[in-house]
Amino acid sequence: QVQLVESGGGLVQPGGSLRLSCAASGFTFSRTWMHWVRRAPGKGLEWVSTISTTGGITSLADFVEGRFTISRDNAKNTLYLQMNSLKPEDTALYYCARDRRVVESQGTQVTVSS
Helix, strand or coil: CCEEEEECCEEECCCCCEEEEEEEECCCHHHCCEEEEEECCCCCEEEEEEECCCCCCEEECCCCCCCEEEEEECCCCEEEEEECCCCHHHCEEEEEECECCECCCCCEEEEECC
């Protein structure tokens, strides 16, 4: 069955960095476009970033452009999100996803606070 397991979240001060990872199994990861989405407290699901199967095409939401980087390692079936210059408004539960509208995993909590 499909499994997506996120890790790397935590508590960080404003301006800090975190690197999220997502270990994927149960489907052909190397042939699947992947996404990061997030849900902030009291808000709906919000798209963050997308990456193509080879990593040659990436896109980022305007509010993370220049601060976040999405990447993948198909040999390890792992998706990454490097997050720099974090802001309090980045506080959310972050999910990796095969479909940017559908959450299939537990997510990893990112809290940005001083």
